[in-house]
Amino acid sequence: xxxxxxxxxxxxxxxxxxxxxxxxxxxxxxxxxxxxxxxxxxxxxxxxxxxxxxxxxxxxxxxxxxxxxxxxxxxxxxxxxxxxxxxxxxxxxxxxxxxxxxxxxxxxxxxxxxxxxxxxxxxxxxxxxxxxxxxxxxxxxxxxxxxxxxxxxxxxxxxxxxxxxxxxxxxxxxxxxxxxxxxxxxxxxxxxxxxxxxxxxxxxxxxxxxxxxxxxxxxxxxxxxxxxxxxxxxxxxxxxxxxxxxxxxxxxxxxxxx
DNA sequence: ATGGTAGCGCTGCTA
Numbered sequence: 001x002x003x004x005x006x007x008x009x010x011x012x013x014x015x016x017x018x019x020x021x022x023x024x025x026x027x028x029x030x031x032x033x034x035x036x037x038x039x040x041x042x043x044x045x046x047x048x049x050x051x052x053x054x055x056x057x058x059x060x061x062x063x064x065x066x067x068x069x070x071x072x073x074x075x076x077x078x079x080x081x082x083x084x085x086x087x088x089x090x091x092x093x094x095x096x097x098x099x100x101x102x103x104x105x106x107x108x109x110x111x112x113x114x115x116x117x118x119x120x121x122x123x124x125x126x127x128x129x130x131x132x133x134x135x136x137x138x139x140x141x142x143x144x145x146x147x148x149x150x151x152x153x154x155x156x157x158x159x160x161x162x163x164x165x166x167x168x169x170x171x172x173x174x175x176x177x178x179x180x181x182x183x184x185x186x187x188x189x190x191x192x193x194x195x196x197x198x199x200x201x202x203x204x205x206x207x208x209x210x211x212x213x214x215x216x217x218x219x220x221x222x223x224x225x226x227x228x229x230x231x232x233x234x235x236x237x238x239x240x241x242x243x244x245x246x247x248x249x250x251x252x253x254x255x256x257x258x
Numbered sequence: 259a260t261g262g263t264a265g266c267g268c269t270g271c272t273a
Contacts, residue, residue: 010264010266112273205264209262
């Protein structure tokens with residue numbers, strides 16, 4: 001089973017490109033982030049024609065997360081819980097059971113800067129994610145948290161650790177929030193297969209970062225201990241970051257023996 | 259040289 005996460009940076013601007021990629025790459029489950037779409041603008045029928053059931057949680061011009069699946073899609077939940085959504089809840093998490101796996105698509109707040117309130121919100125959001133998962137599951141369950149974490153787990157996941165001291169994505173508190181999730185019972189599926197540096201999933205649009213190899217690995221597929229042994233391989237599709245009007249993120253793929 | 263680019267939606271915010 002092929003499980004993918006991809007921050008598409010506007011599904012409206014990227015629908016044709018995303019569709020072409022789906023036809024080429026044949027994911028069984030595809031988690032999307034930054035659809036930047038209202039709930040009813042999501043092209044449900046378009047994806048159905050490609051063979052995918054879907055669930056989308058979107059509120060408009062920012063955020064927006066979705067799951068596409070061709071191996072079933074049950075018990076979808078928009079937001080953190082099945083309780084009624086808070087009016088002002090940002091569209092950053094959606095989950096569904098696909099092919100026996102509880103799949104969670106997340107778009108973790110960026111943080112902006114360490115002295116910004118949005119950074120506190122990022123840490124709180126990560127804490128809420130941990131408690132949402134730990135409150136509903138055992139790490140022996142089959143769970144995959146897929147998405148744009150806006151956190152580079154380690155120094156090898158960024159191009160220049162020294163240049164990023166004092167910035168978001170690499171700070172100790174946010175890395176610790178990710179570590180807590182891992183210690184509860186998740187593995188970074190990509191790092192089961194690769195130990196080297198310079199393997200990134202995001203490159204700034206500005207300054208030709210992609211072609212200079214300046215990026216970060218912030219898009220992760222975390223697999224629960226109950227799913228970790230099923231991982232057969234992983235890759236980041238850098239080709240999807242090339243050409244006309246790419247997203248600034250590349251798709252991250254994991255193959256599961258499921 | 260704290261610039262640079264992209265998307266949304268219409269002025270500046272977000273990333």
